[in-house]
Amino acid sequence: MVTGGSSGIGRALVRAYATAGARVVATARSEAGLEHTATGVPEGRVSIVAADLTTDAGRRAVATRVAHLGGVLDVVVHAAGALGPVGPEATLDRYPEDAWHSVFEVNCSAVHFLHQRLVGALERSEAPTVIGISSTVGRNGRGEWGMYSISKRALEGWLEVLADEWLGRVYSVNPGGTRTPMRAAAMPDEDPSTLPTPEDVAPLFLRLAHRLALEPSGAKLEARDWIGRDPWEGMTEGEDL
Secondary structure (H helix, E strand, O other), rough: OOOOOOHHHHHHHHHHHHHOEEEEEEEEOOHHHHHHHOOOOOOOOEEEEOOOOHHHHHHHHHHHHHOOOOOOOOEEOOOOOOOOOOOOOOOOOOOOHHHHHHHHHHHHHHHHHHHHHHHHOOOOOOOEEEEEEHHHHHHHHOOOOOHHHHHHHHHHHHHHHHHHOOOOOOEEEEEOOOOOOOHHOOOOOHHHHHHOOOOHHHHHHHHHHHOOOOOOOOOOOEEHHOOOOOOOOOOOOOOOO
16 A cells, blocks of 8 residues: 555555556545556556545545455555645744644654554555655754654654564655655755656665565665665565565
8 A cells, every 4th residue: 555646756656566566555635646646557456545544534445445455455655745834934933833733644643543544454464564754854853844844753753663563564764855746845946857756766665565675674764775776686586566
């Protein structure tokens, strides 16, 4: 499963996983965006669920679809994210209360409560894996990034606790600056051609989803370290996810 599958890194991962042989549940708020994601991949490999994961109804809808598809999940990638205000007008002394709550709900609370809905399906897998998408400003807090930075730091903490108490594999991946709509909104003066594409940063996510992934649970990894590399490097079996 990939959340945030209607655009950006989430869209690239849905397509990469499906092309590599996985059956993928893609979820996001935008049904039209999800339908666009599902184009150009092998037929029948992507099942879409339009849902607001900040609501219990949305999370139930996703869990119900998983149950209808067999009730087993090997991998969940938490790629959905909200940016909120950034820049000089978003310092902590003036950060708006409504954005404070809404960004935290998307970037952290929805992850936690969705996991509670899906953990049973994950634990039916032989190699259950949870991957959270972090951020450079989540690894090191940065001024004028407000709740985005704080919530990504909180997500890192959540992943650390999960890795310590759960028997499945847990990874935090920082994609670094990537050519996405969110990045463009955060840094409108940046030349997007200088950034890797979402497809460029997909190899590490492919690797971590494989049942033979060599990285230890709890690892904090950089997707840019795997740009241009074979995701199956060092593995003893084939590429089929």
